[in-house]
Amino acid sequence: MKGKVKLLDATPHINVKIITVLGAIAVAVLFFFGLIFAIAAAYNPLRLLTSAVLLITGIVIAYYITRKPKTVIHQLELSGQMKAAALKCPNCSASVDATQIKIVQGVPYATCAYCGNTFEITEEPKW
Numbered sequence: 001m002k003g004k005v006k007l008l009d010a011t012p013h014i015n016v017k018i019i020t021v022l023g024a025i026a027v028a029v030l031f032f033f034g035l036i037f038a039i040a041a042a043y044n045p046l047r048l049l050t051s052a053v054l055l056i057t058g059i060v061i062a063y064y065i066t067r068k069p070k071t072v073i074h075q076l077e078l079s080g081q082m083k084a085a086a087l088k089c090p091n092c093s094a095s096v097d098a099t100q101i102k103i104v105q106g107v108p109y110a111t112c113a114y115c116g117n118t119f120e121i122t123e124e125p126k127w
């Protein structure tokens with residue numbers, strides 16, 4: 001029973017790995033055939049187009065499986081205290097709505113609705 005639970009827990013991680021492995025195989029196959037077609041293009045120039053399509057597809061898959069999310073924006077879960085505290089724009093001192101807060105690469109940012117100024121919110125709000 002314990003083993004089954006463990007296996008279920010690990011499933012999402014395994015799925016990601018399978019996709020990466022399958023992607024890597026697809027890339028290898030695409031590059032292999034891409035090269036074959038590139039060599040074959042010596043006899044038929046039209047094959048160069050097939051070769052290019054295969055190589056580009058391979059590059060796209062390689063990019064897709066190796067990429068990391070560059071910018072992660074998710075909603076900030078504000079504590080009651082943070083919500084209650086009025087955020088002030090350092091540029092025009094207007095109060096900024098807490099719903100305007102975005103987390104960009106782990107740093108909370110707020111955008112002023114009045115002057116459009118984007119500023120970093122310090123972890124300890126000053127009030």
Ligand SMILES: [Zn+2]
Binds near residue numbers: 089090091112117
């Ligand atoms: Zn402002």
